[in-house]
Amino acid sequence: xLNKHRAAGLSIAPASTLFLICAGLLALYFQEPAxxxxxxxxxxxxxxxxxxxSNGSWETVEAVRGDQITWRNHRxxxxxxxxxxxxxxxxxxxxxxxxxxxQRPRHAWLGRTPPxxxxxxAVGNQARxxxxxxWQEKGGGWRTYTAQWRSEVEGRERIRTMAxxxxxxxxxxxxxxxxxIYGRGPRLRERRIWYYAPAVGHYVxxxxxxxxxxxxxxxxxxxxxxxxxxxxxxxxxxxDNNFQxxxxxxxxxxxxxxxxxxxxxxxxxxxxxTFRTAANRFCRQYVQRINLGRSDQTxxxxxxxxxxGQWRTPHL
Numbered sequence: 001x002l003n004k005h006r007a008a009g010l011s012i013a014p015a016s017t018l019f020l021i022c023a024g025l026l027a028l029y030f031q032e033p034a035x036x037x038x039x040x041x042x043x044x045x046x047x048x049x050x051x052x053x054s055n056g057s058w059e060t061v062e063a064v065r066g067d068q069i070t071w072r073n074h075r076x077x078x079x080x081x082x083x084x085x086x087x088x089x090x091x092x093x094x095x096x097x098x099x100x101x102x103q104r105p106r107h108a109w110l111g112r113t114p115p116x117x118x119x120x121x122a123v124g125n126q127a128r129x130x131x132x133x134x135w136q137e138k139g140g141g142w143r144t145y146t147a148q149w150r151s152e153v154e155g156r157e158r159i160r161t162m163a164x165x166x167x168x169x170x171x172x173x174x175x176x177x178x179x180x181i182y183g184r185g186p187r188l189r190e191r192r193i194w195y196y197a198p199a200v201g202h203y204v205x206x207x208x209x210x211x212x213x214x215x216x217x218x219x220x221x222x223x224x225x226x227x228x229x230x231x232x233x234x235x236x237x238x239x240d241n242n243f244q245x246x247x248x249x250x251x252x253x254x255x256x257x258x259x260x261x262x263x264x265x266x267x268x269x270x271x272x273x274t275f276r277t278a279a280n281r282f283c284r285q286y287v288q289r290i291n292l293g294r295s296d297q298t299x300x301x302x303x304x305x306x307x308x309g310q311w312r313t314p315h316l
Contacts (some may be wrong), residue, residue: 003210013190013207015253025042028141032243034086035041037170038120038122038123039119039120039121039122039125040119040120040121040169040196040198041119041120041121042083042084042119042120043068043083043085043147043201043202044083044201045061045064045083045201046064046227047061047062047063047064047226047227048060048061048066048227048230049061049224049226050224050225050227051202051221051223051224051225052221052223052225052301052313053219053220053221053222053223053262053292054161054162054219054221055217056074057073057219057221058073058074058313059071059072059074060072060073061075061227062078066082067082068081068082069081069082069083070078071089074169075095077092077093077094077095078093079091079092079093080090080092081289084117084119084194085194086118086151086171086173086194087102088101088103088131089207090102090103091218095136095199096136096137096138097135097138098136099133099134099135099136099137100133100134100135101131101132101133102114102131102132102133103116103129103130103131103149104116104129104130105129105130105134105236106128106130106148114126114127114129115127115128116128116129117187118151118152118153118171119169121153121169121196122153123153123155123156123169124152124153125152125153126150126151126152126153127150127151127152128149128150128151129148129149129151130145130146130148130149130178131146131147131148131149131175132145132146132147133145140169146178147175147176147178148175148176148177148178148186149173149175149176149188150174150176151171151172151173151174152171152172153169153170153171154170154171154172155169155170156168156169156170157170157195159195159204159205160220161204161205161220161221161222162220162221162223162285162302163204163220163221163223163224163300163301163302164181164206164273164285164287164300164301164302165198166195166197166199166200166300167197167198168195168196168201168203168204168205169195169196169198170193170194170195170196171193171194171196171203172191172192172193172196172197173191173192173193174190174191175188175189175190175191175192176188176189177189181248185267188211189210189213189215190208190210191207191208191209191211192206192207192208192209193205193206193209194206199298200221200224200300201262202221202224203221204220204221205218205219205220205221206218206219221300222301222302222313222314223299223300223302223313224299224300224304225299225301225313226239226290226299227295231292232263234260235260235261235263235265235292235302238258238260238265238267239258239267239290241258242256242257242258242267242268242269243269243286243288243303243311244270244310244311246268246270246271246286247269247271247284247286247303247305247311248305248309248311250269250270250271251271252271252272252273252274252284253270253271253272254270254271255268255269255270256270258271264293265290265291265292265293265294266291267289267290267291268288268289269286269287269288269289270286270287270288270289271284271285271286272284272285272286272287273285277304281304282304282305283302283303283304283305284302284303284304284311285300285301285302285315286300286301286302286303287299287300288300301313302314
């Protein structure tokens with residue numbers, strides 16, 4: 001596990017078997033990533049990229065097939081979803097349960113079918129869709145459900161996380177019960193809130209509000225680990241050495257560059273902030289840029305110095 005997922009001193013949990021990809025979803029609304037004319041288009045994910053969060057969890061992109069993304073988390077569980085992370089995963093599993101979901105448009109309202117996606121992102125965009133799914137406990141029978149979701153891009157906000165400070169879009173999804181119970185209409189069951197940072201190409205904060213039925217949960221982005229497993233050893237070594245030396249020697253705001261002309265590879269690491277934790281550990285926020293021929297990617301994160309003097313992304 002550690003050998004496969006090592007980048008800039010980062011240790012990541014193992015990954016093994018792949019799960020089958022489920023059917024594509026609402027491809028009509030998916031755009032290429034970039035600044036679209038009428039908003040921010042959907043993110044693009046690259047296999048091998050790992051997102052690490054403030055609750056100690058992480059997810060690695062196992063495979064990308066069109067708009068379908070296969071993820072593996074820190075518990076070695078696999079799920080499949082679309083590039084639109086505001087949809088719940090279409091295929092999922094936990095230690096005790098597994099299930100599938102499908103999102104579909106709502107019926108036409110006053111002759112017009114409501115949008116099913118808020119992408120490309122623009123403040124004020126709204127969408128509605130129906131989610132149907134089934135799940136089972138291990139060894140048990142299948143159960144089914146139906147839910148209504150309403151999505152909205154409520155605004156823009158600059159927020160500070162462990163990975164840095166970012167301009168974000170606030171995307172809010174609300175889940176309602178379906179049908180009438182004792183004459184009452186649909187009831188709000190939960191809210192899910194994402195703060196999407198175009199600079200990162202992923203959300204940097206995620207909040208689950210269960211409306212008092214469970215404690216509200218929030219996770220922030222700590223680091224994005226670049227996909228390095230398929231690179232030559234010399235390139236991986238250059239990236240890691242540059243990362244370690246920049247965080248150890250450079251002041252905040254200063255860049256340290258590396259370059260391997262024969263490999264058509266180059267990059268920089270720039271510390272952006274330095275602080276000390278309550279446990280008396282030195283930590284630094286950074287921006288890491290990696291250029292591999294036609295691919296030029298930027299990664300944000302935080303790393304702390306361990307007892308051996310190595311800078312590593314903390315597993316909080």
